[in-house]
Amino acid sequence: MNELTPRQIEELSSLLPSDRFSTGQSNRELHIRDISCHIGKLPSAIVWPVSTEEVAGIMKWAYQNDIPVTPWGAGTSTEGNPVPSLGGIVMDLTLMNRILEIRPLDLQADVEPGVLRKELNRQTGVHGLFFPPDPGADATIGGMIANNASGVQTVKYGATKDYVMRLTVVLPNGQVIHTGCLAPKSSSGYDLTRLFVGSEGTLGIVTGATLRLTGIPSHHLAAIVRFPDLESASRAVAVLIAAGVGPAALELLPPGLIRLMNREKDLGLSELPSLFCEFHAISSNALVETADLARELCEDCGATEFVSATEERERKELWRARHEAWETIHRAHPQMDTLIVDAAVPISKYPDMVVFSQQTVDQAGVIGYVFGHAGDGNLHVVLAGDPANPSEWSKLEAVNHTIVEKAVKLGGTCTGEHGVGIGKRKFMQLEHGDSLELMRQIKNLIDPKGLMNPGKIFM
Template identity: 40%
Template sequence: MNRVTRPFHPSDLQAMVNELAPLFGDRIHLSQAVRDQHGQGEDSYGCMAPDVVFYPFCTEEVAQILEMCHRYSIPVIPYGTGTSVEGHLLALKGGVCIDLSEMDQIIEINPQDMDCRVQAGVTREELNKALRYEGLFFPIDPGANASIGGMASTRASGTNAVRYGTMREAVMGLTVVTPSGEIIRTGTRARKSAAGYDLTRMYVGAEGTLGIITEVQLRLHPVPEQIRSAVCTFDSLPGAVHTVIDAMQSAIPVARIELLNSLQMKACIRYSKLTGFEEAPTLFLEFHGSPEGVKEQVELFEEIADSHGGQQFRWAETTEERNALWEARHKAYFAAQALKPRAKAITTDVCVPISRLADCILAAEKAALETGLPCPIVGHVGDGNFHLLIVFDPENRNELHAARDLSATVVEIALAMGGTCTGEHGIGSGKKAYLRAEQGNAIEIMATLKRALDPKNIMNPGKVLDI
């Protein structure tokens, strides 16, 4: 992927930096090392560094930077923690990276209403540490310790989505800085509203292409009275998948239900040094509720699993055991990469209707086996979402092409089954062609919105849409 010619003159960038230097001081970074750090995520697209990196402390400072960028037509790329995987952070046209990590204040927690307001740079782990004294928690868990602003921008999901929903359901309102530097607030603390256009939902998932999210109003949940986690292995991958389908269709309110195929379990056992686990198709489970409710959920699920070849459940009885179990699951991406020396991984994240989940996973696994590449499967299968982690040597052009072709094949399979090309990672710069295949001429409406709100096309250009 080659960088597009910069749409601005270097002297304009220097003029902007000089004008903002008295305000930001050492929070402006021009060194190559810092710029390279901000020009890539955890993906296989390489590095395209911005020309300068700013670290604002507040919404007003973000507005000052954007007003200047708008004046000089300089592109802007928002940056959270750098955990995106679809080329969201590539400075395709150079420009300014705005790193929001210093905007890490929890503005307010409202225990009685079960909501809070945070700056965009607050990470989900920091937020949950602050909430533990209130008997509340923020359930969206994409695995990485991502920032709340980044999670809102990519409409993140994760292991708890099957019960608690995604960022779409969690976000109640936003503070956004528009491309021209205007500050707006969307939504309220009310649990529902019929007032005007739903601008909150428009910015959630826009991937920084319409403005920069600087504050987020979040819906919270009470900590369950009881939490039980378990692992269950299966004789076959179809048995594990059909157990998930039957459990969902039986309306068992499982909090988390994660699928790992045999190869992914092998990778996790080696990488996380797990003991007592089998290299077999496995479900990681978690049940939330009252002791009586959890007991009923467990009994129903065990009955379904047994009918599909599920073996003895292994329970995590303590908080420490439970955390260790889910930490191993969260490290699945790095465990997969460790299967092959110096490897990179393309992570598909398709999502299909739950009734087509088994068909889609088995078709994806069959296509993966034909390539000869190691391709572990892991997924938030309770909502029909799974990842095929395509592991390849980036120096081997044949493997690189095979990996990209396989990713395209899996997307085509999902779309043919009424699914989507991305269940949680977003479009970024890597899935634009798939978005058009999925959305058809509706993409022109998206382009109309983009042109209206960002007429100079300075907000994360080259992501989601080509304007």
């Protein structure tokens, strides 16, 4: 049913110019894998629409023909989110990449889904504005909306869901709807915008969005704080946040990962448990006062060193190294694949979670790097191993399971930012219990034939 017949290929191809439709093997192979170990089924065709009308036409046709459709952004997901589990059609949205309007006085931008985050920030930067959610990758806005992506600055600025005001969505049957409004606030009915944010392309295709922007801070300072152990470093996190110093980034890094960064980028950093921090302020005086308070609080928690990166070059280098952590781990273990834990817990439980995760990795005797967006209670454990070696890979799966179970027990979640995709589906019942059934009913209401990005979120 998911393989298109020659007649269907012909019909579908007539909906688009020939240079935006492909059944070529290499194009199809380029769309079966994100950065995870989950590999999809080869789709029959790839389409590159350029307008809401084209998307609607393709969706209507696919619905009438019972063909699954999987949306694709930059393909940088970590859980198989854009992988075509059942084949069918992959809809690549990267050619819908226009920034339609920037309204500086309203702090808003209207964009198409294929706009890349960095390009958006280049253009809004001219107006002194930026779109803060920042996954390390140069993701598309559509992919970020679908995964509710966040990143190192979420501790101060929030996640993608906090920046989406209005959406245009093509539903599985081809119907076009508009959600939200341009007012800074609204209490009008169910929040359909937020329903589509984080739905991972399982409810429809986002073809347009109005995003909220915010002012670029005038003064910033990065700092590295070193601690004798991971536990005291993670204890300082809740203290810094409770004291209201308002860090713009607060990242936990273990010695093992800093060692890899040093080796690769020659950073010369001390290989000790560390917090990479950033502070933003409206004046240099305010910045110095904030950094001084942060230093005192960290020292109270046992910090042995607080080093400020005052040079812009140093600051950028530090954050580039942090953003590339996953690639650095991959390059250090070239024959291996990775499994990424993305649990998040209440901030007070973060130290327990960090210690527990490190112990679990050590006891299992696997390769694992425990780090994360500490300010959001978000913990990544990147586990490396060989998927072709079942006993090795099952150990990684067991570690993943044990850590997620602990996070859920502490009131947390199996995924703080990467989404469920294929990899985290097995934890949805554990985390959501009875409300998972309501999610299923919503999915069935909007996508009764189960054609939109099948095999994701639900088992």
